[in-house]
Amino acid sequence: MDQMPQLMALFAGSLLVTALARRWGLSEPLTLVVVGLVVSYVPWLPDYQLDPEVVLMLILPPLLYTAALGSSSAGIRANLRPIGLLAFGLVLFSTLVGGLIAWWLVPGMSLGVALVLGAVVAPPDAVAATSIGRRLGLPRRIMTVLSGESLVNDATALTAYRVAVAAVVGTGYSLLSGAGMFLLAAVGGLLVGLAAGWIVHRVRSLMGDGMLESALGLLVPFAVYLLGEQIHASGVLAVVVAGLYLGKRTPEADAATRLQDRAVWKSADTLLEALVFALIGLQLRTVVDGVGDRLGQLVVAGFALTAGLVLARGLWVWTTLYLPSRLSGKQEPKPWQHVFVVSWAGMRGVVSLAAASAIPVTTEAGAAFPSRDAVQFLAFFATLATLLLHGLTLPWVIRKLGVRGRESYTDALAEAEASHAAARAAQDRLAELTEESEPPAGVTDRLRRVSEHRTNRAWERLGRSADEVGESPTEAYRRLLIEMLAAERDVFVRYRDEHRIDDEVLRRVMHELDLEELALRQA
Incomplete structure (x- = not known):
């Protein structure tokens, strides 16, 4: 309870910054990160420690679930090869590259610990990239590839992270057991997600009550994630698969359920995304204080690590997505501009920071986990550097290359x-x-x-557009009807204020008018 005022202040501040960023046409994720960086050094404000359990159990599942609900399963199937190459192959390649750079540049860091760091910083978070792409009108195929990558790559990275951490702390993991862990995580997550999606869909179809169906939907991402983790499968992958399954069957739900679900999850998304990017910025003072007099040395390593991750993504994307189609001649090669945009959308996010914070304090032998503070600092540095580098330049790159849907x-x-x-x-x-x-x-x-x-x-x-031919009959009809609905609403409010109708009557009528206006505005 003592932390409730801090939590409420964090939520309120994040939403305020988001509202101002939207009003001024700024990138919301970048604005939140920058404001968080500044606020982290305000003396009288408390430290906001990043709790990895909160991020991995209460923030990540609903964000992945809503992204999966809104994704096109047909689009993902059509782009399964590039998504798989990015979500699995690139994550493992980035883990190796990041680990080798850290092992080479950070004195005293063993290869095992360096690979833990590599797994931590391997997965890009496409929330910021997709928000920029949606605003600038990126082609749908690029958006599908980036969204599909972000849905699955966390599962790959977290599994690699667990294998690397287990090897460092001394629980006896071999290469064979690590491969088995990967197989269990992937197959188990897939089966749990499909089973959970099927069961939830059948239960909701029997309820016949939109309110209860929406309430059950709120539990799905958390329950599915916990179920997957309990059987040592990938809870992240289970949530994504369940979301894709239920998203495809959304048209079978009741209209009231669809309206409620959309409103609830859009609001939750806005709140959680604001919180996530604010927390990234707020970690600055904590991680800097943790490294002490090694700050300069680790900053140099951080720049090298960031450069290595950027180059690794570019090399992987160009050699696996562009060159094969260009050299084979069996299919039309992808436009190089599109490939460049995908290669430049490598921003890291809060999952990297949560994984770094979740590193055990001690090994099985009771010794301190080696170089733990350095891993946390470098994870923060790579996350912040990629967010600012790609976030500030990606809109310019998209406009300069003329990549439009x-x-x-x-x-x-x-x-x-x-x-x-x-x-x-x-x-x-x-x-x-x-x-x-x-x-x-x-x-x-x-x-x-x-x-x-x-x-x-x-x-x-x-x-032709309205600028060329003027207002169409349908637009005129929509505009005039919205004004008529507003006039009706004013009369009902006035009757309520004059005590001629009850508040319950007003709420019922307002709901009907709001639904009609919403349908008109959506059109």
């Missing part, structure tokens, strides 16, 4: 065709129903107009 027209055309077919099916169904029983006068015509309006709205997106 071209999916807007094809999406609009596909939507218009689907809307046309859907409207035809709806009107056929309406004709069947009206043959069975004639509705009151005017109802049929009104329903037909609603269906036609929805179809026209989709086709209008294929035409």
